[in-house]
Amino acid sequence: MRISRVDTGWPHFRLIQLLLLWLVIGLGSATAQSYPEKSKPIRLVVPFNAGSSTDAIGRALARGMAEVAGLNVVVENMPGAEAVLGTRAVKQAAPDGYTMLLTTLSTHAVNPHMLPKLPYDPIKDFVPLVGVAQGPLVMSVGPAFPFKSAREFFAAARANPGKYTFGSASATTRLAGEMLGQAAGIRLLAVPYKSFSDLMTNLVAGEIHFTIADVGGMKPFYGSGVRPLASVSGKRIPAFPDVPTMQEEGLPSYEASVWFATYFPANTPPAIAERMRDLLNDAAKTKYVTEVLSTSSLEPMPLAGQELDAFQRAELEKWGKAVRAANLGPKQ
Numbered sequence: 001m002r003i004s005r006v007d008t009g010w011p012h013f014r015l016i017q018l019l020l021l022w023l024v025i026g027l028g029s030a031t032a033q034s035y036p037e038k039s040k041p042i043r044l045v046v047p048f049n050a051g052s053s054t055d056a057i058g059r060a061l062a063r064g065m066a067e068v069a070g071l072n073v074v075v076e077n078m079p080g081a082e083a084v085l086g087t088r089a090v091k092q093a094a095p096d097g098y099t100m101l102l103t104t105l106s107t108h109a110v111n112p113h114m115l116p117k118l119p120y121d122p123i124k125d126f127v128p129l130v131g132v133a134q135g136p137l138v139m140s141v142g143p144a145f146p147f148k149s150a151r152e153f154f155a156a157a158r159a160n161p162g163k164y165t166f167g168s169a170s171a172t173t174r175l176a177g178e179m180l181g182q183a184a185g186i187r188l189l190a191v192p193y194k195s196f197s198d199l200m201t202n203l204v205a206g207e208i209h210f211t212i213a214d215v216g217g218m219k220p221f222y223g224s225g226v227r228p229l230a231s232v233s234g235k236r237i238p239a240f241p242d243v244p245t246m247q248e249e250g251l252p253s254y255e256a257s258v259w260f261a262t263y264f265p266a267n268t269p270p271a272i273a274e275r276m277r278d279l280l281n282d283a284a285k286t287k288y289v290t291e292v293l294s295t296s297s298l299e300p301m302p303l304a305g306q307e308l309d310a311f312q313r314a315e316l317e318k319w320g321k322a323v324r325a326a327n328l329g330p331k332q
Contacts, residue, residue: 035097035271035272035275036069036071036097036098036275036276036279038069038070038071038072040098041071041072041073041074041098042065042071042072042073042074042097042098042099042100043074043076043093043098043099043100044058044061044062044073044074044075044076044100044101044102045076045078045086045089045090045099045100045101045102046058046075046076046077046078046086046102046103047078047079047080047083047084047085047086047087047101047103047107048077048079048083048086048104048170048196049077049079049195049196049197050077051196051197052196052217053214053216053217053258053260053296053298054102054103054104054260055075055077056216056292056296057102057132057133057260057289057292057293057296058075058102059075060286060288060289060291060292061073061102061132061262061280061283061284061288061289062074062075063286063288064282064283064284064285064286064288064289065279065280065282065283067283067286067288068279068282068283068286069279069282069283071279079194079195080194082106082107082111082114082115082170082171083103083104083106083107083111083170083171084107084111084115084118084119084120086101086103087101087103087107087111087120088119088120090126090263090264090265091119091120091125091126091265091266092265093265094265095127095264095265095266095267095268095269096268096272097264097268097269097272097273097275097276099264099265100129100262100263100264100276101126101262101263101264102132102260102261102262103260103261103262103263104170104172104258104259104260104261105172105258105259105315105319106170106171106172107122107171108122108126108261108263108312108315108316109122109312109315109316109318109319110171110172110175110319110323111171112316112320113316113319113320113323113324113328113329114171114174114175114323114328114329114330115171115330116330122312122316123309123312123313123316124266125265125266126263126264126265126266127263127264127265127266127267127268127273128261128263128304128305128306128308128309128312129261129262129263129264129273129276129277129280129304129305129308130261130262130277130280130281130284130302130303130304130308131259131260131261131301131302131303131304131307131308131311132260132261132262132280132284132289132300132301133259133260133293133296133298133299133300133301134257134258134259134260134298134299134301135214135215135216135233135257135258135259135293135296135297135298135299136214136215136231136232136233136235136237136257136258136297137172137176137212137213137214137215137231137232137233137256137257137258138212138213138214138215138218138228138229138230138231138232138233138237138240138243139180139210139211139212139228139229139230139231139232139246140203140210140211140212140213140218140221140222140226140227140228140229141209141210141226141227141229142203142204142205142206142207142208142209142210142225142226143204143206143225143226144206144207144208144209145209145210145229149229149230149244149249150229150230150244150246150249150250151249151250153229154184154185154186154249154250157184157186157187157188158184158185158186161186161187162187162188162189163189164186164188164189164209164210165188165189165190165191165208165209165210166180166188166189166190166191166208166209166210166211166212167191167192167193167199167202167203167208167210167211168190168191168192168193168199168211168212169192169193169194169195169196169198169199169211169213170196172256172258173211173212173213174190174192174328175256175319175322175323175326175328176212176232176256177190177211177212178190178326178328179254179256179322179325179326180212180232180246180251180254182325182326183246183251183253183254184250184251184254191208196213196217199211200221200226203221203226204221204224204225204226206225210229212232212256214258214296214298215228215237215239215240215296215297215298216292216295216296216297216298219239219295219296219297228240228243229243230243230244230245230246230248230249231243231244231245231246232245232246232254232255232256232257233245233255233256233257234247234255234257237297238297239297259301259315260298260301261301261303261308261312262276262280264276273305274305277304277305281302281304284300
C-alpha cells in the first residue's frame with residue numbers, strides 16, 4: 001500500500017512542479033513585456049573618467065536610447081582602481097535590466113591577467129549585450145619628445161635604456177606601452193596615472209614623453225603640443241593619413257586595438273537582455289552614436305550575445321599571452 005501511495009502521489013507532485021514552472025515563465029514573460037518601464041531610469045555605468053572615449057560613447061548611447069525609445073538613461077562615471085570600482089558595482093547590482101556596464105577590453109580582457117584578486121569574473125559575472133565600437137590605438141608624443149619618427153626614437157631609446165617615459169591610465173595603455181618596449185627591444189620607464197586627464201596634463205606639460213591610447217581620447221589634445229606619431233593597429237588611420245603604422249616603422253609584430261561593449265549583471269533574465277540588445281542596436285544607428293564613432297576614428301562592432309561572448313573569450317586568451325610575455329601579471 002505504501003508503494004501504491006507513492007505511485008499515486010508522484011503524478012500530483014510532477015503536476016505541482018509544472019504549474020510552478022509555468023507560473024515562473026509567465027511572470028518572466030510579463031516582466032519582459034513591460035520592460036523597460038519609461039518611468040524608471042536606466043543606469044549606465046562607465047568605469048572611466050568623464051571626457052574619456054568610453055564616456056563620450058556612453059552619453060551618445062543614452063541620447064540615442066532616449067530618441068528611439070523615450071528612455072531616461074543616466075550615465076554614471078565610476079573611475080578608479082584600473083576601472084575595477086565601476087565594474088564591480090555593476091556585478092553587484094540587481095539583475096533587473098536597469099543597471100548596465102559600458103566598458104572596454106581593459107576590464108574584460110586585460111585586468112583579469114594583470115590584477116591579483118580581481119573582485120569579479122569577466123565571464124561568469126556578466127551577461128554580454130552588444131559590442132559598440134572598435135578602433136585603433138595611436139602612439140602620441142608630447143613637446144618633450146625630440147624625435148620626428150618612431151624609428152628615430154627606437155634607435156635613441158636603445159642607446160639610452162630607461163631614459164624615456166610613457167604614461168598609462170588603464171591596463172590597456174600600460175600593456176600597450178610594455179608591448180612596444182618588448183617589440184622594439186627598448187627599456188622604457190612606465191608612469192601610471194589614476195586618470196586619463198592627469199596623464200594628458202603631464203603629457204602636454206612635457207613631463208612624460210608619450211602615451212598609447214585610442215584616437216578619440218587623444219584627438220582633442222592634438223595641436224596643444226601633442227601629436228600622433230604612429231598607428232598601433234596595423235593600418236593607417238583615415239583621419240591621419242600621413243601618420244605611419246608601427247609596421248612601417250620597423251615593428252612588424254606589434255599591433256593592438258581597442259573595443260567597447262555593454263554588459264548586464266549575471267542572472268539577468270534572457271528576455272530582458274534580448275530586449276536591451278534590440279534597444280542598443282537601434283540607438284547605435286542614431287546620429288549621436290555614428291557621429292561620435294566617426295569623430296573618434298572608430299568602427300561599429302556588430303557583435304551580440306553569444307558572438308560577443310566568443311569574441312571576449314578569444315580576447316582574454318590573446319591578452320593573457322601578452323601580459324605573460326611582458327611579465328606584468330601577479331607575481332607568485
